[in-house]
Amino acid sequence: MTKYIRRAAGLCAVLLVALLVNATRVQVFQAPSYDDNPANRRQAIARYGQPRGDIVVDGETVTGSEDTGEQLRFERSYKDGPLYAPVTGFASQLYGTTFLENAEDDILSGADPMLAPLPLWNDITHAENPGGKVVTTIDPDAQEAAFEGLGSRRGAVAAIEPATGKILALVSTPSYDPAELSGTGSAVTRAWERLNGEADKPMLNRAIRQTYPPGSTFKVVTAAAALEAGVVTDVDEPTSSPNPYRLPGTTTRLTNETEGCEDASLRYAFEWSCNTVFAKLGVDVGLDGMTNTTANFGFNDRKLRIPFSVAPSNFDTRLDKAQLALSSIGQFNTRATPLQMAMISAAVAGGGSVKSPYLVERTTTRDGSTVASHGPSTLHQAMNPSTALRMRELMTDVVTEGTGSIAAIPGATVGGKTGTAQHGVDNSGLPYAWFISWAQADDAMEPAVAVAVVVEDAAARRGDISGGGDAAPIAKAVMEVALNASSDASSNGGG
Template sequence: MTRHIRHAAVFCALLLVALLVNAARIQVLEARAHDGNAANRRATIARYGQPRGDILVDGRPVTGSRDTGEQLRYERTYADGPLYAPVTGFASQEYGTTLLEHAEDGVLSGTDPMPAPFRLWNEFTRSHTPGGDVETTLNGAAQKAAYDGLDGRKGAVAAIEPSSGRILALVSSPSYDPAALSGNDAEVARSWDRLNGDADKPMLNRAVRQTYPPGSTFKVVTTAAALDAGVVTDLDEPTDSPAPYRLPGTTTTLTNESDGCADLSLREAFKWSCNTVFAKLGVDVGITDMAATAQAFGFNDTALRIPFSVARSTFDTTVDRAQLALSSIGQYNTRATPLQMAMVAAAVANGGQVREPYLVERRTRAGGATVDMAGARPVRQAMQPATAARLKELMTQVVTEGTGTNAAIPGATVGGKTGTAQHGLLNSGTPYAWFVSWAQGDDDLEAKVAVAVVVEDASVARGDITGGGVAAPIARAVMKAVLTS
């Protein structure tokens, strides 16, 4: 009897060991596979089981979390959702995350180990770190001025602090309310279908994800290339620029919107935006120097992130001379995001230096302790300082006595460049109205803001669409908001 009892005890012990080994195999060796199984909702339930951290503008949250009392307990909320949607993106229980909600998801959701004060303990106990906050570089007054200025028209605004690269405004219109996508019920699905089916594409971030022909605003880049290459040495000397100008190797002629552009000096041609002067100037500079200058400003850069990705602005380096002429006035294959053109204006205002733009100032833990802050941003020289000084002079004259007078601000020096870009088959589309600019208060030691504005569907007659008439007033409102805040 004792022997049978001993055998039974050994057998039970073996069963217990086998059970423990199998449990260890499942919980340790196969843990990742089970965690990643689509049928396992524990991670999802835990993710939405606590409030999400907030995105801040001017130190105040523009996001929040609502307790639904359901299994996925907390839903994302947004204050002034359409105003900040091009920055925040959405955080949806059904459709995931975009823009800052995506790029900073680890901090906001508490899943990033960096903000965890007791990382090893959390891993051992499988507890969840409260979500931290993300403080943006945005100027709330400038953001609102840009949004109100567009007034629902299709277009975008980007504003940068030239000396640092801090993004002060990032607006895309028409916009949408991200809160409509936060939950997981039938109404969220209907909102998703409606937004994706909207021909105006309200979820498209036109400020950083849409490229446009920059038109005459690109003449800032062409001027920088010509001055740096020594093709032009005297701003007031007449240029050898016939009007109309026959594109090299073709029978096609290029004309101007106004008379009197033939052989005009660079100063006057820049003021009145003469196409013929700048098309020939680009050809005289040559593709090598034009491409080098464009790339120094940021064109053809595929790696820019702010921290979410930015569409590549393009300057074609494989063009012939006729195509180069058109590229040099911001047409043909030349395309730019509004953020890229704000970088061009910022470089002029910053002595020729381009600061890499950024949107996140600092990240904090739930209790407010700083996890990290934005450091000095990478810088590159887009043009010689002397060239930047002469371009500042030219851009200032555009605002004081040229096509950009609608951007003038009392008590400040403002420089700008207008642009009206053609697009569509045989230029059949409504022209895009552009304005790029910078502003420096009379009491300031340096320029405080650089802005780019593009309006796709100006609500005026086609012949009256101009960057100075449509886009410059919006830029003025944004610059004034920064200077007075």
Template sequence: MSRQIRHTAVFCLLLLVALFANAVRVQGVQAGRLDGHPGNVRPSVQRFGAPRGDILVGGSPVTGSRDTRQRLRYERTYTQGPLYAPVTGFASQTYGSTGLEGAEDGVLSGSDPRLGTLLGESSPHGLGRGGRVVTTLDASAQRAAYAGLAGRRGAVVAVEPASGRILALVSSPSYDPGELSGTGDQVRDAWTRLNDADTQPMLNRALRGTYPPGSTFKIVTAAAALESGVVKDPGAPSGIPSPYRLPGTRTSLPNEADGCDDASLEYAITWSCNTVMAGLGVKVGLAGMLDTVERFGFNDASLRVPSAVAKSTFDRHMGEDQLALSSIGQFDTTATPLQMAMVSAAVANGGVLRHPRLVDRTTTADGRLVTHEPDRTYERVMSPSTASELRRMMVDVVRSGTGGRAALKGATVGGKTGTAQHGVANKGLPYAWFIAWAQAKHAAWPGVAVAVVVEDAEADRADITGGGVAAPIAGSVMRAALAGGDGGAAGR
């Protein structure tokens, strides 16, 4: 009998050893793989088990959380979802997170350890109360941009030149991110519908759309010509004929405007002479052009605001004929609306480009500071004297040139129109561009810089011009921004 008991005891001991070994294997060796297994729903249950922190505009939340009483308990909700979708992105139980929802997920979800430290709390699961993300947006400027586009394909970005704070960021047509918050057939149907739509409502055109910038790029070329010494007197004849034959080819570059033959840089900017600006780009040379364009932010694949930004491009290897076209914003030159707002902001801020940013600060749910985003210099793009010359020329564009529809009563406005060709043999309807800045009457410096692009396939070709379509939108956004801020009194 005692022998049987001993055998049973040994067998039970072996079972205990086997259980212990299996526990070590599962909880130690295989823990990471099992945690990430698609069938493991515990992380999702934990993640959506508490309300998510809010994203704020002008002190008011534009997001919320809804208690579903389901296993994944809290779904994200959005106030005026389409208006702010390019900023917030979406937080979906099915498709993950984008925009600020993704870039600031640690704070919003409560997983950022700094939140627990500030509150004197700790969570065994690494999740505490979700914090808040306070944006730099001006609500009135955002609404003006959204209303100005009126559902047409395009984008608007407005920046405060002295700080880099993004005041408006709109992409159109937009979508309601709340449609993607939960799970189930309805959410999957919405995802399919939005992704299959010809209008691409989920494309963030403001940050991820890249377009030929057309004549708005002439401000960059003018900066390069002045900084390199190719142009010493902006009012002097350029020596560049019209029409201008592209170097090494039999192709002549035409002008839409009259009076461009041997025109000065001042005249070429005011009336958008292709020939003068293409010729100046060739005289500056590829190395000189690259030095200037990259100071503005072109070819920078690392830019974050903190949402990811598509790279704006200017080819590093090309012949003189291609350089001529690139210098007027054609050939392979591409830019996001944010990039062109940065161009305008650098001119407005005396040649100093501030790093653009969408987040002012993050806080705990009860308002205690977690992080504060400081103003940062991206680059000294040009000398103050060059920036001053460019501001004067951009003012002439609005006062007597192609940008008159952006003028604001009681403010000084500088701008540059652009009508960018695209498509096979440039037969696609052109994109309408306008970049600008505005300075309130008694302000020391411009308070807002803006870029607008409209890609409207339904409009008459004759109506798709930067001055006719995009300039009025820019004017309304700048008016709203100046009314809501200090007009640039803080200076640089």
């Protein structure tokens, strides 16, 4: 009898061990596959079972969470949704997350272990942390000025603080309300289909995800390259620049839309945007010199994040001399995001240093304790400080004497560069209007802001002046706001 009891006990022990092994296999080794199974709704129910953390602009939340009382309980809500959509993105129960809602999802959803006072205990108990907050660098007045300036037109604005890389404005129009994509009802599906089907692409973030031919605004880069390479040593000396300029190895002749460009000095050519001068300068600098300079400004960088990814701006590294000439005036395959062009202007204003642009000042717990913070960092050294100083002079001349006079601001030094970018079959489309600029108050130690504006459906006539007519007033409005904010911060003892 004792023998059978021992056998039964042994069998029970084996079964118990097998049960424990299987439970361990399921709960530890196979847990991720069960968690990620689309049929498992427990994670979704838990994710939306508490309010999502908020995105903050200048101390005010621009997001919220609404209690629906349904199984997926809390839906995302937005304040001034179209205004901040290029910053926040959307958080949709059907279509996922984009932009800050995506890049900072762990903080906003409460999943980041840094939000827990005892992270290890939370791992054991699977307790849910309250969602944290994401504090942005956006200046709400600058954001609104850019948004209102663009109005119903397609375009984008990016504004940066040159000394730090803080993004003060990031606007794309036309825009949309991210709240339309919250929830799970049929209205959300219809909104998704409508927004994706619209010809104007309201969900496209033109400021960071759309690249444009930069046209004459790219001449800032070419001028810097010529100065850095020693091709130009005196901005007031005549250049050896024929008008028209025959593109090397071709019979194509490049002309200008302004007078006085033949053998013009760099200063005059920059003020009045002489294509022939800059095309030849690009060839004289050479492909290696131009590609190195563009890389130092941030072109061809596929790793830039702010914290979400930015489409890389393009300057081809394999060009013949004719293509190099065209690329050096912002044509051929040269393309840039508005953020990239703001970085170029910021490098001129900031002494030649390209600061890493960033959108998040810090992340915090729900009660405001800092989880992580962001500070200035140098991405590249685009040019020597002496070159940057000469470029500041040239950009200032554009506003005081050249095509960008409309951007002048009393009590401040403003530098700018107008431009147009032709496109369409045989350049038949209305040119994109560009204006890049920076501004420094007369009583300030450093520039307050660098701005890039592009207007896709500009109404101005073809020619470089259209950037001054369509885009410059928008940049001016943003710069005025930033100058006022900088003045207020200084008077209050801020930096």
